[in-house]
Amino acid sequence: MSVSEIRKQFPILSRTVYGKPLVYLDNAATAQRPLAVTDLAGKLALEENANIHRAVHHLAARATEAYEGARDAVKEFLNAASREEIVFTSGATAAINLVAFSFGEAFVGEGDEIIVSTAEHHSNIVPWQMLCQRKKAVLKVLDIRENGALMVETLEKLISRRTKIVCISHISNVLGLINPVKEIVAKCHAAGVPVLVDGAQGIVHCPVDVQALDCDFYVFSGHKLYAATGTGVLYGKKKWLDAMPPYMGGGEMIASVSFSGTTYAPLPEKFEAGTQHFNGIPTLVPAMEVARAMREDPDVQKEQETILEYVYSKFMADERILLYGTDRQAKIPLFSFAVKGAHHEDLALILDKMGIALRSGQMCAEPLMDRLGVTGLLRASFAPYNTLEEAEYFIKSLDKAINMLV
Numbered sequence: 001m002s003v004s005e006i007r008k009q010f011p012i013l014s015r016t017v018y019g020k021p022l023v024y025l026d027n028a029a030t031a032q033r034p035l036a037v038t039d040l041a042g043k044l045a046l047e048e049n050a051n052i053h054r055a056v057h058h059l060a061a062r063a064t065e066a067y068e069g070a071r072d073a074v075k076e077f078l079n080a081a082s083r084e085e086i087v088f089t090s091g092a093t094a095a096i097n098l099v100a101f102s103f104g105e106a107f108v109g110e111g112d113e114i115i116v117s118t119a120e121h122h123s124n125i126v127p128w129q130m131l132c133q134r135k136k137a138v139l140k141v142l143d144i145r146e147n148g149a150l151m152v153e154t155l156e157k158l159i160s161r162r163t164k165i166v167c168i169s170h171i172s173n174v175l176g177l178i179n180p181v182k183e184i185v186a187k188c189h190a191a192g193v194p195v196l197v198d199g200a201q202g203i204v205h206c207p208v209d210v211q212a213l214d215c216d217f218y219v220f221s222g223h224k225l226y227a228a229t230g231t232g233v234l235y236g237k238k239k240w241l242d243a244m245p246p247y248m249g250g251g252e253m254i255a256s257v258s259f260s261g262t263t264y265a266p267l268p269e270k271f272e273a274g275t276q277h278f279n280g281i282p283t284l285v286p287a288m289e290v291a292r293a294m295r296e297d298p299d300v301q302k303e304q305e306t307i308l309e310y311v312y313s314k315f316m317a318d319e320r321i322l323l324y325g326t327d328r329q330a331k332i333p334l335f336s337f338a339v340k341g342a343h344h345e346d347l348a349l350i351l352d353k354m355g356i357a358l359r360s361g362q363m364c365a366e367p368l369m370d371r372l373g374v375t376g377l378l379r380a381s382f383a384p385y386n387t388l389e390e391a392e393y394f395i396k397s398l399d400k401a402i403n404m405l406v
């Protein structure tokens, strides 16, 4: 498959903005959707719309099949040990909140400790802070090096007998570095501590095998992986999910309800209270197929590598630019940077007029911005459907924009 063939599956990529071809480099915020996803979402809404699990009629059976089929597909995609370990949520944030609440209820008490890293998205900080407030527990922070790499060698010192869970991103949405999660999990497990991996970015760029990683929880959002928004996945080892109380109460998460006492459904329904996003969840299936096809295609991978090397070397050679996350071995084509003497918002606005969609600001990682000593950054995040030509246009346009301001 060539990248140009892939692009045909994503019609939005051939639109223009302000009369210029769209160059979409905000993929870490949300990815674009292929036709296979939008066609399925349309078909489910227009031809097979019915609530799942409840009724016996034909449409309900079809909708349930599509929803539960997605669970089987996600189980395969992550190589989970069983389909009971796959819980559908509305996204990575919802999945982390679920674990923070339920795991916290079962296992965290006063004086216990939770470890996150400096480089986490707010979604992998705030739910843990809220838990710590509720339980009078302590949040500890694993720091990063100058090149953005996690200081994994300090983890053992940070872990104590009170540590209940370590929560780490697979790839930071700001630094664009693949963290050594397998090594982190091994270190934590050696100390008897479970690990939650925030895979919101990792699932897009890395093949994920949760059994090989041996992580206890892995979460991601569908919309960053080309699926419908409002979809997400929590993978959890059965032993933990079984031991955790439900997060929300409501329809379908129960075995039996009475005023003398309620019992809960087995996994995974125990964690899926209320009506689920049954028109959206099945779009994970074509989305994962597209993701896998792009990841396994040598031409697409070669173009990604070329883009990574091209932009990385341009940024490292340009004295006006400060790139954050420079550990080249661990780098993915996600570049957060500052330009000396120019405000990130001004540059983003100028580049927008040139057709280039970038992210600017704190990127939901205020503690990391503080750690880096910046108030905000610009971020260009590439997807496998981006071309080298787009990367070249981006670098040329950025140079023009900088010259206008500095």
Ligand SMILES: Cc1ncc(COP(=O)(O)O)c(C=O)c1O
Binding pocket: 028, 029, 091, 092, 093, 094, 121, 123, 124, 169, 171, 172, 173, 198, 200, 201, 221, 364
């Ligand atoms: C690393 C990381 N974690 C969590 C999230 C939250 O994802 P969502 O807003 O889809 O729940 C994001 C979104 O940018 C992210 O990049």
